[in-house]
Amino acid sequence: MLSFIILMSSVICFSAILALALNFQWGLGGMINFGLAGLYALGAYACAIFILKLNFGFFESTILSMLIVSLVCAFISIVTLKVSEEDYFAIVTLGVGEMFRLIALNEDWLTGGALGLSGIPRPLANIIPSDIYIYVFLGAYILILFTCIFLLNILARSAFGRTMRAIREDDVVAVTLGKNLLWARARIFAIGGLLIGLAGSMHAFYYQYIDPTQFSNIVIAYAIMAVIAGGKGSHFGVVFGSIFIMILLEGSRFLKEIIPGLGSDQLSAVRIIIIGVGLILVLIYRPNGFMKEYQLKV
Amino acid sequence: MCNLIQIIFNGFITGIVITLPALAITLLFGVLRFPNFAVGSMLTLAAYIVFTFNVLFGISLLISSIITAIIFGFLLILIDQLTFAKLRGSSSITLMVCSLGLSFVLENIARLMYGNNAKSFAIELARPFFFMDIRMNREQIIIIIVSTIAMIFMYILLKHMPIGRAMRAVSDNPSLSLVRGIDTPIIIKWTWFISGILLTTGGVLIGMDRAIEPPMGSSYLVAIFAAAILGGLGSPLGAFFGSIIIGVVGELSTLVIPPNYRIGIPLAVIALILIFRPQGIFGKPNIKK
Secondary structure, X not given: OHHHHHHHHHHHHHHHHHHHHHHHHHHHOOOOOOOHHHHHHHXXXXXXXXXXXXXXXXHHHHHHHHHHHHHHHHHHHHHOOOOOXXXXXXXXXXXXXXXXXXXXXXXXXXXXXXHOEOOOOOOOOOOOOHHHHHHHHHHHHHHHHHHHHHHHHHHHHOHHHHHHHHHHHOHHHHHHOOOOXXXXXXXXXXHHHHHHHHHHHHHHHHHOOEOHHHHOOHHHHHHHHHHHHHOOOOHHHHHHHHHHHHHHHHHHHHHHHHOOOOOHHHHXXXXXXXXXXXXXXXXXXXXXXXXXOOOOOO | OHHHHHHHHHHHHHHHHHHHHHHHHHHHHHHHOOOOOOHHHXXXXXHHHHHHHHHHOOOOHHHHHXXXXXXXXXXXXXXXXXXXXXXXXXXXXXXXXXXXXXXXXXXXXXHHHHOOOOEOOOOOOOOOEEEOOEEEOHHHHHHHHHHHHHHHHHHHHHHHOHHHHHHHHHHHOXXXXXXXXXXXXXXXXXXXXXXXXXXXXXXXHHHHHOOEOOOHHHHHHHHHHHHHHHXXXXXXXXXHHHHHHXXXXXXXXXXXXXXXXXXXXXXXXXXXXXXXXXXXXXXXXXXXX
């Protein structure tokens, strides 16, 4: 049971970072990212490929994968430069996400196709004794999570954070006040991309194998639910949102005992239905989440 | 040469198949003002309902499609009342997220009830035949005929019937149409009903062209959106031409890129339009007030 809780906590750490990335792009920057699943896959695959195929160290691989996802994100936001409506932006991100999942599924020589990549080594496994490894691993993940929150808090309170919120609230006013909309958007999206790459790498190190089914669109639903449940714009809220969602998700594993006679396919279908219904209910009844965004006191 | 014509013909069929869903997206966008990601899985669910009547109850495909179209129209009104109606007036992102959640629910209801395996309608197989050196089969002819009838019907409905005029008025200027006494909630219900009919027809055509399986609708989603954006979101005529272009270009692209990446073409098209002509070919520039 203890090891189950430790493993769960590690999962919560990188899910929370993914949710923080979405929170940064959407909650603070006002740009929804429906390609999250594909970009997350890109981060995980990039990291795994650097380690397995190019024999890079875990640290360099993580940094490189973060940079790659970040560049792709910046590119997406620049392509949609002319369009100020979120509608088109959402569709483009959705399509880009699909594209990356297709590449993961089809380029066997690089990504292992449907079988995925296995045997990703855990970082520093030869230095840290194996009996305390999972504790150190979890400790490191929690440390990374809190570092991210710390940095994001600084960023949200900085001049750039104010620009971001101004753009989210009303981009026309922000432009009138002399803010460079395109550049600001590219930066928001790129910083979010760094976090997505980080979360993807952490995912790869945790599971040690990755395949395309881990990155279905449900990932987006988790992240969106975590962001909305936690309260858009609030970093700690998003972490609590992720914990809440993970408990809900893991809880739904026990559905098998409650409803007998379900095959594994049907069980996963029921879980996704629950997630979908949960998402809609949260949107309707708790659109502002459970925690408030940081606001300057007057 | 003959090969090229064949490819263009196949692309034309793909385009025709996505015309009706693209039209539904464009109508829904016009009236509700957000891109509805649930359209793909709605189409899937409709195809499965037709499958139920057709294969499990043994009713002919035409009759089961008609029954389903009507049931599904009302079902969409009900779904709208349960979900989107409660969020009217929210930002379009909220509505998009809601439609995403809805798409998970609908697709997995289909998966829960019918499993993951591909299914097909009970229609007897027919040998493909050649017409002017182009290989075609009976299903493709049916697809062309049904889509054409549906398009003509939609044209008459939108141009010459009071309900169509009211729909166009609402999509043009919601507040003005409300002031002029158009009952917006009724128009929204009508739009869902008509979309239900279009999506059922689209689902049947896709099911005939390929197979009925849970991801059938969502796998077309990007192409459908590309078609609607290319034609200009909210423009029915544009949806038709957009679909044909997406279908033909997508099929031609398989000459140079691996077929697995056909989805990249609609995506590239979306990116190009957004850069050079964001309002689409037939759309009017959107001036932000």
